[in-house]
Amino acid sequence: MEKKQNLETICIQAGWQPKKGEPRVLPICQSTTFKYDTSEQMADLFDLKASGYFYTRLQNPTNDSVAAKIAALECGVGAMLTSSGQAATFYAIFNICNAGDHVVSASAIYGGTFNLFAVTMKKLGIDFTFVNQDASDEEIRKAFKPNTKAMFVESISNPGMNVVDIERMAAIAHGEGVPLIVDNTFPTPINFRPFEWGADIIVHSTTKYMDGHAVSLGGAIVDGGKFDWDAHADKFPGLTQPDESYHGLTYTQSFGNTAYLTKAVVQLMRDLGSAQSPQNAFLLNIGLETLHLRMPRHCENAQKVAEYLLSRPEIAWVNYPGLKGNKYYDLAQKYMPGGTCGVMTFGLKGGRDLSVKFMDQLQLIAIVTHVADARTCVLHPASHTHRQLSDEQLTAAGVAPDLIRLSVGIENVNDIIADIEQSLKSI
Numbered sequence: 001m002e003k004k005q006n007l008e009t010i011c012i013q014a015g016w017q018p019k020k021g022e023p024r025v026l027p028i029c030q031s032t033t034f035k036y037d038t039s040e041q042m043a044d045l046f047d048l049k050a051s052g053y054f055y056t057r058l059q060n061p062t063n064d065s066v067a068a069k070i071a072a073l074e075c076g077v078g079a080m081l082t083s084s085g086q087a088a089t090f091y092a093i094f095n096i097c098n099a100g101d102h103v104v105s106a107s108a109i110y111g112g113t114f115n116l117f118a119v120t121m122k123k124l125g126i127d128f129t130f131v132n133q134d135a136s137d138e139e140i141r142k143a144f145k146p147n148t149k150a151m152f153v154e155s156i157s158n159p160g161m162n163v164v165d166i167e168r169m170a171a172i173a174h175g176e177g178v179p180l181i182v183d184n185t186f187p188t189p190i191n192f193r194p195f196e197w198g199a200d201i202i203v204h205s206t207t208k209y210m211d212g213h214a215v216s217l218g219g220a221i222v223d224g225g226k227f228d229w230d231a232h233a234d235k236f237p238g239l240t241q242p243d244e245s246y247h248g249l250t251y252t253q254s255f256g257n258t259a260y261l262t263k264a265v266v267q268l269m270r271d272l273g274s275a276q277s278p279q280n281a282f283l284l285n286i287g288l289e290t291l292h293l294r295m296p297r298h299c300e301n302a303q304k305v306a307e308y309l310l311s312r313p314e315i316a317w318v319n320y321p322g323l324k325g326n327k328y329y330d331l332a333q334k335y336m337p338g339g340t341c342g343v344m345t346f347g348l349k350g351g352r353d354l355s356v357k358f359m360d361q362l363q364l365i366a367i368v369t370h371v372a373d374a375r376t377c378v379l380h381p382a383s384h385t386h387r388q389l390s391d392e393q394l395t396a397a398g399v400a401p402d403l404i405r406l407s408v409g410i411e412n413v414n415d416i417i418a419d420i421e422q423s424l425k426s427i
């Protein structure tokens with residue numbers, strides 16, 4: 001077996017492997033389609049008898065190179081890119097759930113994911129039970145039903161900053177015969193690799209740290225290749241029984257440990273079409289090349305900003321898993337000893353109104369609907385990303401009404417702190 005390279009080298013070198021005379025840098029294959037010499041060659045592709053490119057909605061060489069890099073970073077058996085993180089999450093669930101099925105999800109998740117699950121997927125007949133991921137094993141197990149097909153968590157929740165006890169969640173999910181799907185957007189594989197702790201499927205919003213420069217929307221699904229679908233064949237007929245749309249082919253028989261990923265590409269992407277543009281994949285790849293340099297700086301800056309905020313009399317509370325005394329400090333140390341990410345939340349004494357005022361006075365730090373960017377930015381979830389949620393749902397998602405989400409960038413940390421200080425003094 002090939003010796004596994006280190007993460008830094010994978011960031012730079014994995015994916016595109018040029019042969020003699022080919023471009024050193026990943027080329028953008030800006031082509032919807034691919035040429036063949038005979039009709040039969042093309043027919044074999046449509047029947048999945050041969051592998052190759054034929055239409056960019058299903059597969060594109062630029063996208064596949066970038067997906068291969070993400071798979072290598074996560075130590076998965078394969079990955080696919082999607083047009084957004086939302087598409088990745090939807091596909092990851094829909095790939096193994098039909099109308100009438102059920103999923104157990106942590107309640108502390110991204111607002112967009114909550115809406116997708118509780119509103120849109122519910123309309124498709126897929127039901128979700130939201131659980132407090134910090135509850136006892138017994139309590140969480142009560143949420144599972146005979147028709148439960150997956151468990152979903154975020155490794156670090158957005159914006160609650162809850163660090164999930166992934167080993168425990170994997171044990172619960174596997175005890176119930178279902179895979180654990182993990183949204184690993186916030187720590188990225190630089191700081192946390194869920195497959196090493198029992199996760200089965202990983203999703204990413206590559207829009208965030210992976211791109212890192214706020215230039216292109218994207219998502220990814222990574223298959224860990226370890227979940228034994230055939231051992232629970234009756235639960236996952238889509239993978240273990242013939243697919244009529246491919247002349248009765250059975251994914252687990254034909255594709256072994258990449259059955260899940262292959263189905264997501266050849267069936268869901270074929271039919272739903274949320275493909276990433278090759279141009280965006282090219283930009284994402286440039287972002288990935290420096291991910292290993294940026295993540296430690298995000299964490300270093302965030303740690304200093306969190307400690308600074310904690311020292312200020314105007315601040316009511318600071319929630320950053322890197323702070324000693326934080327509820328998730330020990331879990332963060334266990335799973336992410338190199339750091340968590342650059343995102344934190346805090347509230348001002350004076351509550352919701354003062355929090356909004358504070359944000360309006362910031363100069364360097366921008367108010368944007370974004371997070372995990374090279375540039376420091378803030379958002380007030382109760383007024384922005386989570387405004388559809390009731391107060392009850394906000395609390396369940398770990399979002400206090402006065403909560404400010406601060407995404408610390410990679411500028412000089414003294415300038416970030418100076419901007420916070422001038423705003424605090426002006427309110």
Ligand SMILES: *Cc1c(COP(=O)(O)O)cnc(C)c1O
Pocket residue numbers: 084085086087110112113154158183185186204205206207208217218219371
């Ligand atoms: C942003 C985000 C998403 C959604 O990703 P998009 O690329 O915006 O569609 C999903 N999960 C988490 C944790 C996110 O931060």
